[in-house]
Amino acid sequence: MPHNEDLPMHPLLVNLKTGEKSEPKFVNNLEMVNVSLLTIPSQNNLCSYIPEFASGTWEDHPKRDFTKGEREQVLKDLFSGYILPTALETIKITFIIEGMDLVDVCHLIRHRTMGFSASGTGDRDCRHDNILLKPSIIGSKYESKIKKHISGLMEIYGEMYDDPDIPVLDPRTILPRNTSNYYYVTADLKAIMHFIGQRKDESIEPETMNVIALKLWIEICKVYPMLKNKFDFNGVDKFAIETSKGGRSSNFYIPEPKNDVYDYRKDWFMKQKMRQEMHNGNEYLELKEKLLKELKDI
Numbered sequence: 321m322p323h324n325e326d327l328p329m330h331p332l333l334v335n336l337k338t339g340e341k342s343e344p345k346f347v348n349n350l351e352m353v354n355v356s357l358l359t360i361p362s363q364n365n366l367c368s369y370i371p372e373f374a375s376g377t378w379e380d381h382p383k384r385d386f387t388k389g390e391r392e393q394v395l396k397d398l399f400s401g402y403i404l405p406t407a408l409e410t411i412k413i414t415f416i417i418e419g420m421d422l423v424d425v426c427h428l429i430r431h432r433t434m435g436f437s438a439s440g441t442g443d444r445d446c447r448h449d450n451i452l453l454k455p456s457i458i459g460s461k462y463e464s465k466i467k468k469h470i471s472g473l474m475e476i477y478g479e480m481y482d483d484p485d486i487p488v489l490d491p492r493t494i495l496p497r498n499t500s501n502y503y504y505v506t507a508d509l510k511a512i513m514h515f516i517g518q519r520k521d522e523s524i525e526p527e528t529m530n531v532i533a534l535k536l537w538i539e540i541c542k543v544y545p546m547l548k549n550k551f552d553f554n555g556v557d558k559f560a561i562e563t564s565k566g567g568r569s570s571n572f573y574i575p576e577p578k579n580d581v582y583d584y585r586k587d588w589f590m591k592q593k594m595r596q597e598m599h600n601g602n603e604y605l606e607l608k609e610k611l612l613k614e615l616k617d618i
Contacts, residue, residue, distance in 0.1 A: 334443045342447040342478040344499075346467055349452040350607055352419030352500060353528055355535040359414045360543050366411065367391040370398060374407045399546050408510035415539065416504050417532055421452045422497040424528050431515050434507040441492040441499075447478040450500035455527070455600035470496050512536070513550070520553055522595065523560030523579060524570060527604040534611050541618050548618050553608070556581065564588060 371386045371394040386394070397403050420428065429436055451470055457463055473496060480491035507515070519525050519533040534553055541548040557579050563569035564584065571589045575581075576596065586592060596605055 334445060337445045337447055337478075338482050340447065340478070342471075342474040344447070344449060344451045344471065344474045346451045346453055346470075347500075348458060348603075349419065349421065349454050349498075349528055350531060350603055352450065352452060353531045353535065354418040355415060355532060355539055356418075357413065357415045357539045357543070358504070359412075360540070361411060363395065363544060366395055370395055370407050370410070373410060374398060374403050396546055399544065399550070405510050408513070409508045411509035412506065413509060413512060413540070414504065414506040415536065416502060417536075418500070418502040419450075419452065420501045420503065420528065420532075421499070422501065423526060424532070425501050425503065427519065427526070427529050428503060428505070428532075431507075431511065433511040434505050434515070436506075437504040439502045441495065442489050445478075445481055446492065446495060446499060447474060447481065451496065452498045452500050455603040456598055458600060460599055470498075509540075512540070516551060518559070520551060521557045521560055523557040523575070524563075524572065527595075530604070531607065531611070534608065534615070538611060538615050538618070541615060545618050548615055553612060553615075554578065 367388075368391075371391045372383065374394055375383055394403070398405075398407050417428070425438075428434075451467075451474075453463070453466070457466060473494060477491050477494055480486045480494070516533045516537050519529045522530055537547075537551060555578070561575075561579055561582055564571045564575075565582070573591045573593060573595045574586060574589050575584065576594045591598075595601055
């Protein structure tokens with residue numbers, strides 16, 4: 321078909337930054353993690369149908385004459401675990417997680433019962449994206465060297481993006497793994513609770529995933545306060561303990577006091593320190609205490 325300049329213009333969906341010098345901002349990863357709810361049904365909404373859904377097993381005919389008190393009690397029983405959790409699958413929640421590096425993204429998208437919509441790196445120009453640095457890197461002897469090399473890499477990325485002879489989808493293949501990403505997530509409450517139960521583990525999860533799990537739970541508990549004691553974020557990391565006893569698990573750090581409840585050898589572990597004993601390990605602990613207070617005060 322012929323070239324036709326009389327056709328209506330279709331504006332590009334991306335913000336082109338052609339010719340701009342790459343200026344990535346290096347930021348503390350823990351400080352950038354943010355979780356916000358987009359949609360979540362109210363408790364009143366849940367009370368309007370959960371009792372019917374949860375009671376069908378025993379009724380000869382659909383029951384619709386629950387009192388307000390009965391409806392509230394059924395919801396409380398569901399959240400307390402006294403009712404089969406199938407009803408939790410009807411509670412659909414959509415949220416956004418910001419401030420993840422690509423390692424965090426890989427942890428997130430392993431949860432196949434969730435749906436995702438991601439920030440793109442194909443045609444979106446990433447030359448000014450934030451670069452996430454773990455607290456252990458900030459102030460260490462590696463920080464300046466890392467910043468130097470990543471800045472150079474991001475400069476090359478910008479040059480490749482502007483080069484008319486480089487395919488649009490190729491420059492992103494040289495991006496570092498610690499650029500900042502955001503993901504929209506939709507899932508039911510049962511799947512979310514599974515996610516939080518797994519990702520709150522402080523022995524085998526990155527600090528950022530621990531923070532994401534806690535922040536997400538806080539946002540949900542603001543809507544459903546009766547759930548706030550469902551998880552013990554200071555509790556024993558049971559999965560890490562059980563798997564460390566075998567020979568086919570990733571044993572990163574020697575057990576911290578809460579997990580020092582079983583027999584083990586120190587040479588089972590890659591590091592002979594607890595995570596919080598390492599460089600800037602206190603930053604996570606301080607943030608965690610602040611978040612736990614927020615959860616308690618709900």
